[in-house]
Amino acid sequence: MNLRQLRYFCEIVEAGSAVAAASRLHVAPTALSMQLGQLEEELGGELFDRSRRPMDLTALGRYFHPRAKALLADAAHLQQEASSVAAGRSGVLAIGYTRSTIFSILPNAIQAFRSSHPNVKVELMSLLSEHQHAELQTGRIQVGVSRYVGPVPSIDELEFKRLLDDPFVVALPATNPLARRKLLHPADLSQTGLITYPKDPQSRFAEHTIALLREAGGQSPVAHEASDIHTALGMVASHLGFCLVGRSVEFGSRRDLAFVPMSRLADKAAVFAVTKTGEQSKVALDFVETLVATTARAARVPKRTAR
Structure with missing residues (x-):
């Protein structure tokens, strides 16, 4: 059983006949009849009473029709959601951050990111820089915002993008x-x-x-x-x-x-955006771009004088 068979079956029900359904679907009536026959064979019973004109649903057909429509609707919804995720318009973005970045770097980036990606759910996890590595490698987070003093670790599976030097x-x-x-x-x-x-x-x-x-x-x-x-x-x-x-x-x-x-x-300290090497998630990559842009803008703002 496949989605084409379900779509053909539902179209026959809606159109009232196989000929009308074939015309709507722009397929040959023989192709439609073949798909319907295969579906009925897999189900183990007929969906239409072919002795009547116009054809009427059998008891199996009446049971099957609303459930087939629901499956088609779910499939269409899933396709829309998956396309949205692939395009970076929706999904879930998990970010690990050091607590010092919650003061300015992270809020600015999240605010800008949510304005351009309103359907992406953002999850925040407070993690020391040293703890972010394992969470990135397992996929628990997609982006880490880390702070280091001294040498930055070299890890083959991770990429480090320098955001700013922080005296x-x-x-x-x-x-x-x-x-x-x-x-x-x-x-x-x-x-x-x-x-x-x-x-x-x-x-x-x-x-x-x-x-x-x-x-x-x-x-x-x-x-x-x-x-x-x-x-x-x-x-x-x-x-x-x-x-x-x-x-x-x-x-x-x-x-x-x-x-x-x-x-x-x-x-001085240095702040980095960290991702898995070869990260494919458009949502994660878009957030890193936003993080780079908002951090650069903030760095150009004159610093407040000490009180």
């Missing part, structure tokens, strides 16, 4: 006297505790930022280890210390914090 700034309570400075030196914070993040055995981000600060001549002790950047910034707002964050974090961040550049920091 580090110092996050301080807005009421701290140092928050009024235009530039800080490592020695300025020697008596202030450093808050590191994330507290995860697979992440070397905290280790890299500590080394970066030490190389610049900073002697600040580690006061707290936060589970993630949001917790770290909450600790800063509570006057428990300071932390280093990418400059992009400043946008959309808390108003009780100030972000001040620090001299002599020899490295």
